[in-house]
Amino acid sequence: MVFSSLTFLLLFLPLLYLLYFARSSVRWRNGVLLALSLLFYGWGEPVWILAMILSTAVNFCCARAITRTEKEHARRWILALGVIASLSFLLYFKYSAFLVNTFAALLSLPFRMDPPRLPIGISFYTFQILTYTVDVYRGRAPAQKSPLRLLLYISCFPQLIAGPIVQYGDVESQLGERSVSPDDFTAGMQRFVKGLAKKVLLANVCGAALEELTLAGSGQALSWGGAWLAVFLYGQQIYFDFSAYSDMAIGLGKTLGFTYKENFDFPYASHSVTEFWRRWHISMGSFFRDYVYIPLGGSRCGRLRTIFNIVLVWALTGLWHGASWNFVLWGLYFGLLLILERFVLRGLLARLPRFVCWLGSFALVTISWAIFYYTDLPAVAQHLAALFGAGVSGLWDAAAGAVVRKYTLYPLAAFFLSLPVVPALAKKLPERLRDALGLLLSIALLAASLLFLVGQSYNPFIYFRF
Amino acid sequence: MKKRFSFICVYLCLLSLFCFGAGELLFVAKGERMSVSENRMLRAFPALRADTVADGSFMDGFEEYLSDAFFFRDGAAAFHDGVMGVFAVPDDGPETGVVEDDRLWEQSEEQEAAFQQLMESEQAAATPAPLAEEGGAEAPAAAVEARDVHVWLQRPDGAQEVLFTYPADSMRSFADILNRYRAKLPEDGHLYFFSPQVADIANNIIGKTKYTDWGTDLVDVLQPMVDEGITIVDDMAILSPYLNDSVSPLYPTEDYHWHAIAASLTADELMRMQGVAPADYDQYRYYLSYKHDGIAYSTDKLAQMHYGAEAIEIMAALSPAGSYFLNNITERQRTTFTMSEGGYVGFLGGHKGPWRLIEGGFHTGRNALVVGDCFTIPLIPYLAPYYDQIISTDVRDNFYSVYLAGANIGDYIAAYDVDDIYVVWSTNARFYSDNIQSRMSAYLDMQY
Numbered sequence: 001m002v003f004s005s006l007t008f009l010l011l012f013l014p015l016l017y018l019l020y021f022a023r024s025s026v027r028w029r030n031g032v033l034l035a036l037s038l039l040f041y042g043w044g045e046p047v048w049i050l051a052m053i054l055s056t057a058v059n060f061c062c063a064r065a066i067t068r069t070e071k072e073h074a075r076r077w078i079l080a081l082g083v084i085a086s087l088s089f090l091l092y093f094k095y096s097a098f099l100v101n102t103f104a105a106l107l108s109l110p111f112r113m114d115p116p117r118l119p120i121g122i123s124f125y126t127f128q129i130l131t132y133t134v135d136v137y138r139g140r141a142p143a144q145k146s147p148l149r150l151l152l153y154i155s156c157f158p159q160l161i162a163g164p165i166v167q168y169g170d171v172e173s174q175l176g177e178r179s180v181s182p183d184d185f186t187a188g189m190q191r192f193v194k195g196l197a198k199k200v201l202l203a204n205v206c207g208a209a210l211e212e213l214t215l216a217g218s219g220q221a222l223s224w225g226g227a228w229l230a231v232f233l234y235g236q237q238i239y240f241d242f243s244a245y246s247d248m249a250i251g252l253g254k255t256l257g258f259t260y261k262e263n264f265d266f267p268y269a270s271h272s273v274t275e276f277w278r279r280w281h282i283s284m285g286s287f288f289r290d291y292v293y294i295p296l297g298g299s300r301c302g303r304l305r306t307i308f309n310i311v312l313v314w315a316l317t318g319l320w321h322g323a324s325w326n327f328v329l330w331g332l333y334f335g336l337l338l339i340l341e342r343f344v345l346r347g348l349l350a351r352l353p354r355f356v357c358w359l360g361s362f363a364l365v366t367i368s369w370a371i372f373y374y375t376d377l378p379a380v381a382q383h384l385a386a387l388f389g390a391g392v393s394g395l396w397d398a399a400a401g402a403v404v405r406k407y408t409l410y411p412l413a414a415f416f417l418s419l420p421v422v423p424a425l426a427k428k429l430p431e432r433l434r435d436a437l438g439l440l441l442s443i444a445l446l447a448a449s450l451l452f453l454v455g456q457s458y459n460p461f462i463y464f465r466f
Numbered sequence: 467m468k469k470r471f472s473f474i475c476v477y478l479c480l481l482s483l484f485c486f487g488a489g490e491l492l493f494v495a496k497g498e499r500m501s502v503s504e505n506r507m508l509r510a511f512p513a514l515r516a517d518t519v520a521d522g523s524f525m526d527g528f529e530e531y532l533s534d535a536f537f538f539r540d541g542a543a544a545f546h547d548g549v550m551g552v553f554a555v556p557d558d559g560p561e562t563g564v565v566e567d568d569r570l571w572e573q574s575e576e577q578e579a580a581f582q583q584l585m586e587s588e589q590a591a592a593t594p595a596p597l598a599e600e601g602g603a604e605a606p607a608a609a610v611e612a613r614d615v616h617v618w619l620q621r622p623d624g625a626q627e628v629l630f631t632y633p634a635d636s637m638r639s640f641a642d643i644l645n646r647y648r649a650k651l652p653e654d655g656h657l658y659f660f661s662p663q664v665a666d667i668a669n670n671i672i673g674k675t676k677y678t679d680w681g682t683d684l685v686d687v688l689q690p691m692v693d694e695g696i697t698i699v700d701d702m703a704i705l706s707p708y709l710n711d712s713v714s715p716l717y718p719t720e721d722y723h724w725h726a727i728a729a730s731l732t733a734d735e736l737m738r739m740q741g742v743a744p745a746d747y748d749q750y751r752y753y754l755s756y757k758h759d760g761i762a763y764s765t766d767k768l769a770q771m772h773y774g775a776e777a778i779e780i781m782a783a784l785s786p787a788g789s790y791f792l793n794n795i796t797e798r799q800r801t802t803f804t805m806s807e808g809g810y811v812g813f814l815g816g817h818k819g820p821w822r823l824i825e826g827g828f829h830t831g832r833n834a835l836v837v838g839d840c841f842t843i844p845l846i847p848y849l850a851p852y853y854d855q856i857i858s859t860d861v862r863d864n865f866y867s868v869y870l871a872g873a874n875i876g877d878y879i880a881a882y883d884v885d886d887i888y889v890v891w892s893t894n895a896r897f898y899s900d901n902i903q904s905r906m907s908a909y910l911d912m913q914y
Contacts, residue, residue, distance in 0.1 A: 001525075006529060006533055007525075010490065010532065011491075014483055015484070044522045044526070045522055047520065182473040186473045189480075190476070443475065443479060448545075450542075454539060
């Protein structure tokens with residue numbers, strides 16, 4: 001089930017609150033939340049609930065064993081068992097076909113493996129399970145005594161399928177005790193509606209506009225302007241799509257008494273690529289920093305080792321997004337930019353005007369979406385070449401012109417809203433007026449989103465596939 | 467609580483959502499219904515069984531049902547289109563030969579009233595006469611008794627499961643319409659009618675084991691009711707052997723129109739019926755579209771993500787060929803394949819027109835008229851090599867303008883010396899729909 005579906009909005013959500021707030025005991029609420037979270041996850045692909053439960057069960061047992069074992073050597077082995085068990089699910093479902101086919105191609109073997117069907121959100125919940133076992137191993141959190149409570153942490157529907165990646169230590173106490181005030185509930189719902197509107201009114205429209213453009217791999221040459229328009233639209237779509245999901249998840253979490261960390265902080269306002277990654281998909285960045293980069297030694301082992309760590313982390317970051325070489329390339333592209341900014345350009349960036357830094361960062365990030373979009377490497381190459389004027393059909397093409405005429409203000413409005421202008425203006429308003437306007441806007445956006453959902457059904461979440 | 471009023475508002479919004487959802491489940495019809503404006507069947511409440519839940523088809527169907535059953539559905543769609551229009555820059559003119567004419571939208575009250583009157587009279591004519599009461603005057607007996615037409619799926623054991631039924635009275639009036647069209651042709655002219663099934667029907671069979679074939683008694687019922695010079699073609703029988711061809715699938719998975727190959731197979735059979743050896747499928751030029759749509763409803767119900775979409779073959783007319791938008795019988799404007807349109811609607815400007823003229827360029831001395839719904843669009847390229855000219859129109863609501871047409875269909879048939887007519891109405895059109903019973907009938911002879 002997705003948040004931006006009528007099933008969720010008209011039936012699931014009201015039913016959830018009806019049951020959830022029927023009693024005030026945490027035990028009852030956890031039970032309701034767990035049952036409905038499993039329903040939410042199983043809606044569409046019920047069979048994958050078993051994979052999630054199995055993965056949770058293995059890590060529950062491993063964590064319990066870690067706390068009962070005193071020998072460090074044994075604790076490490078148990079941790080390794082939990083990590084390998086979790087990653088093996090991910091490896092099989094997401095990467096087995098990619099790896100087998102890559103090796104088969106390298107060795108010229110005459111077979112090809114079809115990828116297994118991917119359980120929704122497996123990358124997200126696998127990482128969450130890993131944070132649990134590792135946090136228990138590190139002593140950052142106690143092992144959970146109740147397997148159902150651990151399953152609730154993993155399956156809690158707001159963040160289950162597209163993040164943010166919630167680290168166990170951040171919500172461990174909330175699983176046992178939490179409360180929701182009417183103000184929290186109101187603020188949470190308003191945040192949810194904001195996310196819904198971003199998804200339905202902006203991301204979907206940018207996606208629809210993108211679909212009407214001539215793209216690489218279609219057998220036609222791209223125009224220079226069309227190529228830039230395509231990556232700009234995709235950049236807007238993916239930002240509003242993903243940040244919308246995070247908004248909805250954080251908002252829903254708030255209405256249920258959970259506090260999730262922010263996942264986006266106006267990344268397109270960044271003045272460097274480094275800053276961009278501090279503002280974009282923050283929970284994933286934190287995961288890789290805390291659970292991969294720092295354990296590898298981080299930046300404490302000399303320049304060469306730091307560069308190696310950065311390259312490895314960013315290759316893994318890219319691979320996390322999908323089992324395809326374009327994602328690895330995309331990760332390495334950012335790894336390279338981060339290394340350059342860190343070791344070569346730091347002084348230059350400090351001297352350049354802020355606007356130039358912003359423009360350069362925005363352009364570099366926008367270019368990266370061409371790598372991210374196509375899983376077909378020749379198409380990536382064609383689009384990248386077109387961005388720099390190579391092999392283009394001209395400056396502009398009819399399809400791009402038609403898209404600009406048809407959608408015109410949407411991408412512009414999306415771009416404007418992707419920068420922190422509105423929050424800055426809102427801060428200048430008196431609090432009561434701001435609240436009143438916020439409420440009116442939320443109601444209007446909810447109504448408009450519903451009508452849009454019925455009026456058009458271009459509604460998939462991009463990050464579902466990761 | 468600082469924000470009591472806000473909380474009450476949020477609470478009321480949630481309550482409203484629930485009332486909407488519960489209301490839909492309780493009060494909206496659960497069966498399949500026709501949406502004439504969209505030319506498709508609205509989703510029925512999906513079957514709730516263990517297997518449909520396990521494979522997720524219940525959930526998919528349920529979401530579609532909620533969307534299709536939404537109160538004020540047309541209003542919501544109009545709101546969506548309206549907002550999209552507000553944020554767009556008005557088009558300065560056609561990109562590639564799109565006919566722009568204010569008359570399409572700005573109709574005088576007199577014109578509107580006259581048109582409504584005509585439509586009402588056609589609807590009245592299409593309504594079957596009430597059965598004679600016992601002892602009263604008998605209704606005139608039809609020359610051939612009309613029967614219901616069934617479309618069914620066949621199980622491996624040979625048992626047939628009826629999918630839907632077309633009522634006998636609508637078949638009788640449809641036969642009369644076909645006869646009237648045939649009467650416009652010269653003596654050696656011929657009219658062919660067939661009804662392609664949409665992908666939703668085929669998907670019961672493709673890759674499945676529960677059903678192995680499909681069938682209909684359309685030919686058995688309709689053929690005896692029509693005049694000489696009309697052939698009712700069993701398109702389901704033509705496509706049946708190819709249903710499970712995974713190399714060249716007949717239908718896209720994300721759309722319920724047909725692929726070019728299915729149209730080609732049907733056209734080939736039509737040509738063989740006429741004693742003509744059809745051109746090979748591979749002799750045609752094809753564009754591959756990676757766009758999601760490939761359909762008339764390009765940005766709406768069926769849109770999928772780019773990466774989830776499959777390539778859809780788009781047909782290009784054989785070269786040399788000319789294609790034009792056509793109105794007022796002779797006003798033509800050249801049009802070409804437009805990538806910005808994409809998919810079905812990309813071919814020759816799709817539904818725009820309201821008439822289109824295609825020149826095959828092979829000088830065969832014969833001309834044809836193709837009339838029906840969007841399933842006609844991919845068929846035309848495969849007919850083009852056998853005719854000097856093909857004129858084509860889609861008479862459905864939203865796709866036809868009596869004012870732009872400037873003349874009735876009979877006038878077009880006469881003006882273009884049409885020899886053969888191909889009538890193509892897909893499953894979705896339904897024989898009892900206004901598009902067939904009223905519009906197709908009314909536009910043939912309406913007075914200008």
